[in-house]
Structures are given as structure tokens and as C-alpha cells.
Amino acid sequence: MFQITLLAMGKLKEKFYLSAAAEYEKRLAGYCKFQLIELPEYKLPENPQPSEIAAGLAREAELIRQKIPKGAWFCVLTPEGKELSSTEFARKLSQVKLSGKSSACFLIGSSFGMDPSIKAMADFRLTMGKMTFPHHLARIMVLEQLYRAESIQAGSRYHK
Secondary structure (H helix, E strand, C coil), X not given: CCEEEEEEECCCCCHHHHHHHHHHHHHHCCCCEEEEEXXXXXXXXXXXXXXXXXXXXXXXXXXXXXXXXXXXXEEEEEEEEEECCHHHHHHHXXXXXXXXXXXXXXXXXXXXXXXXXXXXXXXXXXXXXXXXXXXXXXXXXXXXXXXXXXHHHHCCCCCC
């Protein structure tokens, strides 16, 4: 069974986000092995200097590198990534599976983004559009789109 890992910087705290995340994780289990890994965001001062942000992102990058499954297709969510429709995203995920990969890993960075070295490691850069979303909501949106992609591939009625 195909393995999907979602790496997310920070923890969900609000009950409504936790509930939505749990629902999509449960739904995904019918299509793939799914794992969510929450990583701690580096604590920065109230108004950090660019050098402090860069140092924090570098520290986060160390944690991220340790958690990317070996041999996984790696996709980062970043504003400069490629925008895909849900159907195009499902097709992309299907191509990854057909390429012989047995797993995919998606990363949602911290509120300051992610270290450039992590972006350089990515097999694909994906954006959710030009709008800005809170990271907690972005996580739910990614989970929903992963579920939608799997259901499109399976030919279920969810996408209709």
C-alpha cells in the first residue's frame, strides 16, 4: 500500500482543526498508509531580524531532513510552487505511484517558510494559490486535497 507522510511544522491546538484533521486522516486510511508528523517550530523573538529567521529555518531544516522517509517523492508547499487543480494534483500523485515510488512526503513549513536547502531537495514545489492561509487551515486543506486525490484515482463519487 502506498505511504503518504505529511510533515507539518507546529501543533494543532484548536478542537475544530483537530477534529477536521482526524476525519481526513481516517478517510485517507482507506486508500493509503498515512502518517502525520508534527515538528516543533523554532522559537523566535517577537520581531525577529532576518538573520534570526534564517537561523531558525536552518534549525528546522535539520529536523525536517531527519523525518523525510528514505526514497520518498518529496513535495514542499511554498508560495512560489506550481498551482494545480484537484484533478491535476490527483494525476501528479498517480504519476508518482506509477514511477515506482512506494511513498510520498509533503511538507508544510513554519510561519516564516522553510530553509532554501529544503526547497532545493524537493522533487516538486506546490502552491495552494496566491492567497495566504493560516498554517493550521493549510494543513486541513492539504489533508482534504490528498483525500480528494486518492478518491479521484479510485473513481469514487467524492470529487463529483
